[in-house]
Amino acid sequence: MASEQELSTSFIPALYKPAALLPIARHKASLLYLVEKYPVTIVVGQTGSGKTTQLPQYLDQAGWCEDGKLIAVTQPRRVAATTVATRVAEEMRCQVGEAVGYSIRFEDLTSAETRVKFLTDGMLLREALVDPLLSRYSVIMVDEAHERSLSTDVLLGILKKIRKKRPELRIIISSATLQAEDFLRFFAGDEYHPDADSAELGGSIGRIISLEGRMYPVDTLFLESPAEDYVERAVKTVFDIHTQESEGDILVFLTGREEIDRAIQLISERAADLHPKSDSLVPLPLYAGLTTEQQMYVFEPTGENSRKVIVSTNIAEASVTIDGIVYVVDCGFAKLRAYNPSTGIETLTAVPISKASATQRAGRAGRTRPGKCFRLYTEQTYEQLPEATIPEIQRSNLAPIVMQLKALGIDNIVRFDFLTSPPAELVIRAFELLFSLGAVDDYAKLTKPLGMRMAELAVDPMMAKVLLAAPTFNCLSEMLSIAAMVSLQGTVWVQSYDNKKAAESHRRKFAVEEGDHLTYLNVYQAFVTKGKKDSKWCRDHLLNYRAMQRAVSIRGQLKRYLERFGIQVDETLSRQQTVDTSRQPEQIQRCLTTGYFAHAAKMQPDGTFKTVSGGLTLHAHPSSLMFNRKADWVIFHEIMQTGDKTYIRDITKIEKNYLLEYAPEYYKVT
């Protein structure tokens, strides 16, 4: 028993396990053989197989980096790219940035020495803009491809094209079991033989290889009848585990902050009724909206005679891994974003998870020793779940993707070889928006220079249009700050439980009559003049210091882009112009309208908004300054439906005639 305790709270992290002992080691020869012989290798690797850390080293040793070529390993997330690079550098006994490096937005730790490079898949796509055949790389490994993120899917399509022009390129796709054949079929195309012996499915193009993982068995239990209230049921299950099962921490999957807060509350209340001599329960929330510091609590070992209960969103399904979890409680739902092409509105709703998700959640219980997973639904319900989650490319606003593909020289989006094609309505809607912004012409070609430049800017198309229009309105310097702040997506303010009123009064100090965009500008300017080197200043004003630093980086990057286009950003000009303070806000309001005219709404007497067509009732999001304030016409950055309400966020007042002035085609004068 003592040794088991030691294992689960071991101070020697799993990453120091000798590499030779990893399950992948005995497949080294066959892996290298496959990569040598076939252009595409699909690696089905269970958790802990060592594929991400070992395979790149094998390839390096086998000479794939001779002639100055590099091995790229892509990750869907920034943190993964940095942590894996650090670990591989340790194993290869070098500093990160030497033989092993990583490259993510704002952080490039690579050098002329670098042979193995970890990067986000979005970053590799960006590299394809300047090096369309990705000719620096001899091998490209796409890790976690089964997650089917937007960039992963686009990257796979690009790689398929590149492969035809670069037969010597080696592509490795790491996937979960379920999708391995889909990937192989995609790359093998006509050569895929569905009737062949499974070993020969991929013809001369590729093969699938399976690596066993380091997982302990997980017992899965279902409910006999459906739960009425899964939050309540989750709490009950936590106490059943606590009183009846042996030691080990618990991970509960719920869908959002509200449910999590309620569950934490219930657990705390009922924990008071536990027998005084029994072990204590320590409930901890985990969701992306928490600050990094608040998230760190889930990694701290609890004291003796106590058990952690981590109540989490989907963030713990793939992005965050916590050691010591022995029990998983799965509510069977997750909140998922989807884009409705007929309304142009994003929805965020709780939907049943897929079988693949359920398996992944259960697996979180078997990382340190055999575990148990309690599913708060019946086995029959489980059987009816879809096999896999619908990939993002089939439920997203595709305007940014269309722009990106166009910038990469792929003109015919409809005929582009996607792993799974997006629905036609999504593609049509994207083109309609881009056409209305002037980014594409009647033939769906990128316009010059507007469309071309918009495609290169790393902001959404509406904001890209605004930035490129800003010089005309003499507000480029201001608009750069606004674009950077909007890119932070609502992380500007620190969320505080205790003092909502204090937070509100701090926000009001920066408030500007015209709305959220000018308020952002105010915050940004205050930060760079007063708080740039001072995290205390941010704390005092309940601003998120790291987010603000990020805004500075984003702004700098956007500015460099514009300068590369030959657009001068005169930072002194804007200060001189503040003499004429009455005029500046109007120029910004006008400029915003040139990009956001499709996101216009009119306030109704009851304080809600209606779209121009008049159909839909919109509510100002409570985080907006326009919540509880009077306005007439407004434009907004984002529209999202959650529950039964549709919210707009980042709102600025405008005049109705701006719409007619800057989008006469869109708002035909009647």
Place this chain on the structure above:
DNA sequence: GAGCACTGC
């Protein structure tokens, strides 16, 4: 009176 998770020179 409130939003799942990610990403980009």
